[in-house]
Amino acid sequence: MFERCVPCAPRGSLFALPILQRLVLSLALAFAFPAFAQDGAAADAGPGDTASKPLLAYGARIAGDDARTRVVLDFDRKPEFLVRYVDNPVRVIVDLPETAFGVKAEDMQARGLFREIRYGAMGARSARIVFTAIKPVAVTAADVKSDDGGKSFRLVLDAERVDRARFRGLLDEQKWTGSIAVPKVAQPAKTDPGQFVIAVDAGHGGIDTGAIGVDSKMEEKTITLAFARELAERLNREQGVKAVLTRDADEFLSLNERVQIARQKGANLFISLHADTLKQHDIRGATVYTISDKASDHLAASLAERENLSDQIAGVALSDEPAEVADILIDLTRRETQAFSINLARSVVSSFEGQINLINNPHRFAGFRVLQAPDVPSILLEIGFMSNKDDEKLLVDPAWRRKVADHLAEAVRRYRLGGAKNGG
Ligand code: ZN
Numbered sequence: 001m002f003e004r005c006v007p008c009a010p011r012g013s014l015f016a017l018p019i020l021q022r023l024v025l026s027l028a029l030a031f032a033f034p035a036f037a038q039d040g041a042a043a044d045a046g047p048g049d050t051a052s053k054p055l056l057a058y059g060a061r062i063a064g065d066d067a068r069t070r071v072v073l074d075f076d077r078k079p080e081f082l083v084r085y086v087d088n089p090v091r092v093i094v095d096l097p098e099t100a101f102g103v104k105a106e107d108m109q110a111r112g113l114f115r116e117i118r119y120g121a122m123g124a125r126s127a128r129i130v131f132t133a134i135k136p137v138a139v140t141a142a143d144v145k146s147d148d149g150g151k152s153f154r155l156v157l158d159a160e161r162v163d164r165a166r167f168r169g170l171l172d173e174q175k176w177t178g179s180i181a182v183p184k185v186a187q188p189a190k191t192d193p194g195q196f197v198i199a200v201d202a203g204h205g206g207i208d209t210g211a212i213g214v215d216s217k218m219e220e221k222t223i224t225l226a227f228a229r230e231l232a233e234r235l236n237r238e239q240g241v242k243a244v245l246t247r248d249a250d251e252f253l254s255l256n257e258r259v260q261i262a263r264q265k266g267a268n269l270f271i272s273l274h275a276d277t278l279k280q281h282d283i284r285g286a287t288v289y290t291i292s293d294k295a296s297d298h299l300a301a302s303l304a305e306r307e308n309l310s311d312q313i314a315g316v317a318l319s320d321e322p323a324e325v326a327d328i329l330i331d332l333t334r335r336e337t338q339a340f341s342i343n344l345a346r347s348v349v350s351s352f353e354g355q356i357n358l359i360n361n362p363h364r365f366a367g368f369r370v371l372q373a374p375d376v377p378s379i380l381l382e383i384g385f386m387s388n389k390d391d392e393k394l395l396v397d398p399a400w401r402r403k404v405a406d407h408l409a410e411a412v413r414r415y416r417l418g419g420a421k422n423g424g
Contacts, residue, residue, distance in 0.1 A: 054098040060107040069112030071157040092131040093315040099127035120207030130315035136167030195242045199262035201272040202228035206252030208313045211277040213386040224273045234405035254316045255369045270378035277387035284388035285359035288345040289380040292365035304366035340377035351411035
């Protein structure tokens with residue numbers, strides 16, 4: 001990918017295009033040859049530092065107006081980085097190696113050309129900052145400067161408002177430079193054909209924190225991971241069941257990757273766990289969702305819309321995702337799968353009844369992208385709402401977590417018995 005950049009790099013203006021190419025080249029090397037990147041980092045880090053230690057971002061300053069904005073980030077070591085653009089909405093993506101963000105939230109507050117700034121882990125070894133712009137922008141300069149005799153490093157990014165045509169040009173230019181830092185999907189694990197595999201998906205993660213609790217200020221991504229681990233452990237105690245986690249760390253996975261991981265692990269079921277917030281703080285209880293083109297109600301539609309924003313928050317371009325194959329066979333499979341998903345949802349509702357709080361009409365449906373596997377029955381479980389104080393207390397309680405996991409395991413058991421009766 002980067003071989004193609006080399007002959008072109010010295011050409012053109014000193015600004016946006018060569019910068020992008022130079023950055024693509026250095027980061028492509030870093031990602032293609034992690035050992036190479038580590039050696040480089042070790043050389044920069046100086047004696048006593050280990051290359052495996054994440055980069056530390058400890059300061060930030062953002063200044064400017066809606067014509068020009070400068071972003072300055074302070075690092076403890078020289079950062080390797082890559083800048084690229086994504087459209088709809090216009091975003092500037094800065095990819096970094098694994099980074100600890102010790103930056104004050106108020107210093108990373110969006111201003112000038114940017115209306116939102118998110119940052120956090122992508123994979124286990126990479127991090128990302130996503131700047132969502134109010135108008136098309138170009139990064140006219142991106143440089144690392146060393147301060148204090150090499151004790152700290154400043155990454156300076158200058159962004160300038162440009163017209164749509166110029167922005168489209170920037171998007172086209174980066175197409176042939178190749179896109180990197182798209183997290184890799186895990187290799188399929190060898191599963192015993194007699195085993196019933198359940199993919200347990202902890203919603204959100206890494207740069208996408210999900211909802212934030214009103215009282216506890218806990219992030220949804222932390223709660224979902226704790227639940228997912230508990231549930232996987234519980235399910236693994238069931239005979240013939242093997243539970244696998246889509247993520248077992250605070251890292252970002254695109255919605256499509258979650259589906260692909262489940263399929264590659266040979267999942268017979270997919271359960272995505274969430275604990276969102278609602279504007280109506282009095283609403284509480286669990287909800288089980290299955291996929292549908294048409295939402296069952298307003299609440300379901302707006303939740304699906306928010307969940308589907310996850311990729312956008314993390315700066316994943318829709319073009320990074322493989323196009324879905326339209327096929328009549330897939331359509332038939334999908335319909336069959338849908339019937340199984342509904343059975344599972346009903347089974348969860350009946351296992352919860354009288355034991356775990358449920359909202360009114362607890363089985364709802366909407367167009368959740370994470371439920372799109374054509375061949376894996378899938379449900380999304382909103383365990384409770386962090387916008388409700390009573391639910392929030394339960395969500396952070398390990399004893400309650402165990403209780404929910406027990407009832408979910410029972411639901412899976414019932415589902416499997418039902419499936420066997422129908423010859424499935
Ligand atoms: Zn969520």
